[in-house]
Amino acid sequence: MTAFGKSLSFTETAIPGLLLAELPVHGDSRGWFKENWQREKMVAAGLPDFAPVQNNISFNDAVGTTRGIHAEPWDKWVSVATGRIFGAWVDLREGETFGAVFTAEIDPSRAVFVPRGVGNAYQTLEADTAYAYLVNDHWSPDAEYSFLNLADETAAIAWPIPLTDVEISAKDLAHPRLAEVTPIPPKKTLVLGANGQLGRALREAFGDGQRFEYAGREELDLADPDLPSARRWRDYDTIVNAAAYTAVDLAETAEGRADAWAGNVAGVAALARVAAENGITLVHVSSDYVFDGTKDGAYSEADAVRPLGVYGQTKAAGDAIVGTVPRHYIIRTSWVIGEGKNFVRTMASLAERGIDPSVVDDQFGRLTFTADIASAIDHLLATRPPYGIYNVTNDGPAQSWAEIAKKVFEGVGSDADRVSGVSTESYFASATGPVAPRPKNSILDLSKLRSTGFSPRQVDEALAEYLAE
Incomplete structure (x- = not known):
């Protein structure tokens, strides 16, 4: 009844x-x-x-x-x-x-x-x-x-x-x-850009269980018009987009500009559409380059974007697109260090080869190690705080590139005084190709990330561990 x-x-x-x-x-x-x-x-x-x-x-x-x-x-x-x-x-x-x-x-x-x-x-x-x-x-x-x-x-x-x-x-x-009975497995997480610095760190953090899939561009091209049917997307809970066009100087050329917009905007738009239509949580990695670096103090997630160059413009556009996906986390980070070629490895190599470098001393920020980005993403997906933008860098005082270079030299047993500071303008004065404008202030406020229960490692501690490895 x-x-x-x-x-x-x-x-x-x-x-x-x-x-x-x-x-x-x-x-x-x-x-x-x-x-x-x-x-x-x-x-x-x-x-x-x-x-x-x-x-x-x-x-x-x-x-x-x-x-x-x-x-x-x-x-x-x-x-x-x-x-x-x-x-x-x-x-x-x-x-x-x-x-x-x-x-x-x-x-x-x-x-x-x-x-x-x-x-x-x-x-x-x-x-x-x-x-x-x-x-x-x-x-x-x-x-x-x-x-x-x-x-x-x-x-x-x-x-x-x-x-x-x-x-x-x-x-x-x-x-x-x-x-x-064969149990129904949980929905899967797909990591894009799996062969890059962050992609490798995410593989280390997530592991190789059946719940996780990893794809480089060869396995899944976001420019492919068949992307909507490339997977049975309803079987996925989360996509972590660690793929991006990151050649900031080359992006200032005609060919580079086209490639940057294709990878960081058109490809992201196609991915966002897939995520929105299939109820997928999209995790997208962004950059400090969406800001012009003129703020007095750390940038919060609520600050308006003001990109200076083509790369920053494409990242800002990609962020805006991802922001329309109902379930999204935009990970805004800076000065990324992981496996492969990067600033820390370059400085360590110069120290060991007896080369005394001139390093920019008027840009300030914090290094962000890929292992810490991966840990932060893992934390957000496990705890599911409100969707939106989260700044993710290592913690500690802001430093210039020259100050970091000195610490790298010290870390490998060399004399820090071998590093000379130089202005951005002087550093690029002899450049023969296009140079993208850099934000002078890349410091990101970490309060929102900390409020979720995640405590980023201190940058000096992370740098010491990286050099030891």
Whole structure:
């Protein structure tokens, strides 16, 4: 019997993410009315904003019709338009709650949100029952499914009508027992730019488990017009974009300008579209070059961007695009140091070869080691603070490039006085090619990152460890 006059509410169950909903139903002498799906009200009341794309209805003539147990790689909103069912759900996802069971009677005044990977089954308790479900992906033969036998002894579902007395398909009767079920794996994380400095640090942080995929440009080109179909994107929870065009001086040439806009803007736009359309969290790495460096003090995430050169302009444009993705983290960083060619390695090499360098002393900022960027990204994805921009550098006092060079010389056992300071203008005075303008102040405020519970390493400590390695 449909219950009238309920308030909209959601109750958690023994299966994580599986929610039992009580729905307001309004009735009179003519019948009844309900809002079976109302995004704004339901999200405000606690339902995940799961973005359904398809609505299906299964009509069942007889009492006792039994279907399931099927687990698909998408979320479901299950309800009844007419009639009544006994619903049974079994967690078939990898993890500690694999095999957990929840059952409930569902009539038009109740519904259930079924998260991806939870097996779904029902038995009709009234004739002419119309069972409806919204899903947030289109059916695909390439998707990963799992099934459980309705009579599984471990789940031990207390069906109201014995399975020997009801209508069941031969296919459902042949499904495996729980011990033989292949669990639904969690959604995957894809790291782009996997062969670069940050990409290698992310591989070190995340590891090589099945949850993570790594792709260089050869494996996934963002300029490919077939990008929307290059993966079954609904199987991904997160994309970390560590790929970028970073040749700041070359970007000032005609060819470099085109390449910078193609890589940092057009490619990012294509990726952002994929993320937005598939409910993916997009992590995008940005740069201090989006600022002009004239601020007196550290730049916060709220400061307006004012890029000086082409590279900075393309990074600022990319940030604006990523900011339109509902689930995004923009990691704004500076002076990145990792594996491969970089400033610290160059200074250490000069020290060891007996070369005394002149180094710029009027640009100030902090080094950011790729291991610390990777750790910060891992932290944000694990804790899921509010989406938006987060400054990520190592901590400690701001330093000039010349001061850092002196510390590198000291760190490898050389005399720091061998390093001479020079202005940016003097340093590039003899350059034969185009030179991109650099921000004089690249100091980024870390307060917002610290508020999430992450404490960046002190820059001098990180530099010493890097040199020791």
